[in-house]
Amino acid sequence: MLAYLIFALTIGGIYALLALSLNLIWGGIGLVNLGLVGFFALGAYASALLTGAGLPVLFGWGGAIIVGAIAGLIVTLATTRLRDDYLAIVTLGLAEVIRLVALNERWLTNGSDGISGIQAPLKSALGNQGFNIFYLVLVSAVVLVVWLVLRRLDRSPYGRAMKAIREDQELAGFAGKNVLGFKVQAFAVSAAIAGLAGALYAHFQSYVSPDHFQPLITIYIFLAVAAGGVGRPAGGVLGAYVVVFFLELTRFLPDLVPALAPAQFAACREILVGVALILVLRFRPQGLLPEQILPAPKS
Amino acid sequence: MNRYTVNRRHFLAASSLLLGSAALPSFAWAQGEPIKIGTLTPLTGSGGPYGPVMADTVKAVVDEVNAAGGILGRKIEVVSEDDQTNPEAGVRAARKLIDVDAVSAIVGTWASSVTTAVAPLCWESKTFLATVSGADSITELPHQGYLVRTQPNTTLQGRKFGEFAAAEGAKRVFFVSPQTPYAESQFENITKAIETAGGETAILIYDDKKPSYRSEVDEVLRFEPDAIIFGGYTPDTTVMLKELYRAGYQGKKIAFAYAVNEKLVDSVPADVVEGCYTIAPSSNESSTAYQRLVKLIGVDKPDPYTVQVYDQVNLILMAMAAAGETTGTAIKDNIRKVSQAADGTRVDNAVDGLKLIAEGKPVNYDGASGPCDFTDKGDISDSSFRYEQVRDGKLTLVKIA
Numbered sequence: 001m002l003a004y005l006i007f008a009l010t011i012g013g014i015y016a017l018l019a020l021s022l023n024l025i026w027g028g029i030g031l032v033n034l035g036l037v038g039f040f041a042l043g044a045y046a047s048a049l050l051t052g053a054g055l056p057v058l059f060g061w062g063g064a065i066i067v068g069a070i071a072g073l074i075v076t077l078a079t080t081r082l083r084d085d086y087l088a089i090v091t092l093g094l095a096e097v098i099r100l101v102a103l104n105e106r107w108l109t110n111g112s113d114g115i116s117g118i119q120a121p122l123k124s125a126l127g128n129q130g131f132n133i134f135y136l137v138l139v140s141a142v143v144l145v146v147w148l149v150l151r152r153l154d155r156s157p158y159g160r161a162m163k164a165i166r167e168d169q170e171l172a173g174f175a176g177k178n179v180l181g182f183k184v185q186a187f188a189v190s191a192a193i194a195g196l197a198g199a200l201y202a203h204f205q206s207y208v209s210p211d212h213f214q215p216l217i218t219i220y221i222f223l224a225v226a227a228g229g230v231g232r233p234a235g236g237v238l239g240a241y242v243v244v245f246f247l248e249l250t251r252f253l254p255d256l257v258p259a260l261a262p263a264q265f266a267a268c269r270e271i272l273v274g275v276a277l278i279l280v281l282r283f284r285p286q287g288l289l290p291e292q293i294l295p296a297p298k299s
Numbered sequence: 300m301n302r303y304t305v306n307r308r309h310f311l312a313a314s315s316l317l318l319g320s321a322a323l324p325s326f327a328w329a330q331g332e333p334i335k336i337g338t339l340t341p342l343t344g345s346g347g348p349y350g351p352v353m354a355d356t357v358k359a360v361v362d363e364v365n366a367a368g369g370i371l372g373r374k375i376e377v378v379s380e381d382d383q384t385n386p387e388a389g390v391r392a393a394r395k396l397i398d399v400d401a402v403s404a405i406v407g408t409w410a411s412s413v414t415t416a417v418a419p420l421c422w423e424s425k426t427f428l429a430t431v432s433g434a435d436s437i438t439e440l441p442h443q444g445y446l447v448r449t450q451p452n453t454t455l456q457g458r459k460f461g462e463f464a465a466a467e468g469a470k471r472v473f474f475v476s477p478q479t480p481y482a483e484s485q486f487e488n489i490t491k492a493i494e495t496a497g498g499e500t501a502i503l504i505y506d507d508k509k510p511s512y513r514s515e516v517d518e519v520l521r522f523e524p525d526a527i528i529f530g531g532y533t534p535d536t537t538v539m540l541k542e543l544y545r546a547g548y549q550g551k552k553i554a555f556a557y558a559v560n561e562k563l564v565d566s567v568p569a570d571v572v573e574g575c576y577t578i579a580p581s582s583n584e585s586s587t588a589y590q591r592l593v594k595l596i597g598v599d600k601p602d603p604y605t606v607q608v609y610d611q612v613n614l615i616l617m618a619m620a621a622a623g624e625t626t627g628t629a630i631k632d633n634i635r636k637v638s639q640a641a642d643g644t645r646v647d648n649a650v651d652g653l654k655l656i657a658e659g660k661p662v663n664y665d666g667a668s669g670p671c672d673f674t675d676k677g678d679i680s681d682s683s684f685r686y687e688q689v690r691d692g693k694l695t696l697v698k699i700a
Binding site for chain 1 (some may be wrong): 338342343350351354355379380381384385386387388390391392395398399410411413415416419423424434441476479480482483504506560606618683
């Protein structure tokens with residue numbers, strides 16, 4: 001049971017990083033990134049390949065951050081004219097492109113067999129249980145640091161400028177803000193965080209394959225950010241943990257409703273996820289932790 | 300400071316949820332006694348058509364054994380989880396089965412990626428894993444014996460396709476397939492069989508979500524093949540067959556039986572698919588185990604995965620009884636003693652087998668999917684294949700060999 005809780009909290013932490021990434025770009029500057037899972041995949045594959053080539057794990061993680069950031073740069077620069085729905089469609093397509101490249105470029109990614117046996121740092125020294133605890137602490141610490149940084153960013157003049165762009169980008173541009181510059185930077189940072197989450201996931205599971213990176217994860221993270229509170233880093237983090245616990249907790253429901261067959265129950269779980277999202281949007285559209293817009297300090 | 304009170308309340312709500320999640324599974328611990336077996340089948344996602352029947356089959360076998368007194372004086376309980384045909388979700392489900400339910404064995408993982416993702420959790424926690432996935436790489440994992448599969452691997456399947464094409468007199472064989480875990484290895488083994496017979500082969504990997512394959516068909520026909528082997532699934536093979544017909548292809552067509560199935564044959568004009576051969580690992584339909592299974596679950600023609608999972612659970616239950624222990628390690632060490640004991644009495648179900656084991660007699664299980672003998676790596680050593688041909692718009696049995 002303890003091992004299971006540790007596992008769920010670790011996955012929660014990885015989802016929380018993804019939620020922070022999405023919150024920065026969606027809640028912060030108002031760009032909808034439906035391709036989140038693509039950047040997650042890039043980070044996972046980058047780190048798996050780099051460490052597979054013999055580099056230490058920390059280099060793999062650094063590489064994942066860089067690859068994520070570069071991909072983020074490319075996407076924003078390639079789509080400077082696109083906004084809203086159009087950007088969302090492009091990012092959705094991008095995630096599929098990344099998945100299909102991973103599926104078909106067998107020389108690099110080993111195709112649909114995926115890459116197994118990815119280095120799990122310190123696993124041989126710590127043993128299974130020790131490794132799981134170590135990884136939970138590590139992931140939680142990364143979440144804490146990223147959260148603190150993004151919270152600081154959120155409350156800084158930079159954060160206010162981002163939100164001005166989110167509300168009205170013409171007006172922000174008119175007020176002298178470099179709209180494209182902000183977008184490019186925010187997207188790159190957001191993608192880098194998603195890449196880091198992917199790297200952490202890859203080394204936790206020791207296995208990645210194209211099947212891991214189906215759009216389902218993006219949907220879970222949107223649910224997390226919407227439930228937690230769009231525009232507030234703490235909201236995304238809380239939302240991510242709530243989503244993971246919601247997904248895991250519902251596994252124990254059949255014990256209470258033994259009349260349902262496993263297949264019916266599996267379908268019900270998916271329905272519950274959808275119903276939860278609708279309920280949140282209907283009754284608490286601002287999320288569990290609503291966005292705070294603090295007045296700028298007087299200087 | 301006022302705004303923080305709201306946060307605290309929410310924090311409380313969230314943490315009570317957390318605590319609740321910790322409390323719930325403790326019921327599971329309290330029961331303790333029964334032996335637990337987990338099914339991890341795809342109940343949703345692209346494996347959704349197969350998983351539910353597989354889970355029900357395991358439950359039916361266990362009910363039967365429980366009614367006959369269980370194993371080692373204990374009842375068996377089945378815990379069913381959904382792998383959502385997705386390795387990320389599959390790992391979460393497997394964690395729950397291993398850490399919370401403490402199952403001795405997990406049966407029924409279907410997609411190869413899910414099996415590869417779940418296998419390390421199993422061997423690390425000494426939980427036994429039986430799978431129906433076909434990718435060659437699975438039994439190459441360092442699984443220390445904690446994994447067996449009942450699905451013939453790609454090497455065997457590819458060889459059968461190649462040998463069949465060669466036996467039909469094909470000299471120039473073209474293999475078309477979407478990108479799958481087994482496409483490459485299948486092609487290699489087809490090539491080996493064809494080249495032994497003095498023929499030539501070529502391959503084309505296509506995107507299985509395209510609406511039209513005109514350029515692909517052009518490329519195929521430039522090779523002037525006298526046989527084409529289809530490695531795809533029903534939707535893409537349907538389109539491919541239609542385009543080949545339109546392009547006037549006259550040669551032989553060979554496909555997997557799961558792709559060219561009755562649904563496909565009914566959905567296209569008769570000429571498009573006429574004469575197409577299908578090959579599939581065959582369940583041993585004449586076996587007594589198969590007939591028992593049909594009666595047990597009330598399904599006329601159970602799919603191969605259901606048939607295999609039936610054999611898996613029977614073997615696992617008998618391995619536990621033979622070991623006198625119910626751990627994953629005990630299953631690992633004893634499964635071959637009940638599946639292929641040279642001096643064992645042949646049995647076709649766990650209830651009979653358990654009786655003999657209780658009397659101290661060795662058993663040798665012959666299952667519904669085949670003889671169920673495993674190599675050291677965990678592959679099955681032999682399997683029969685079923686060859687059919689579409690004749691006058693109907694799938695007709697050619698041979699089982």
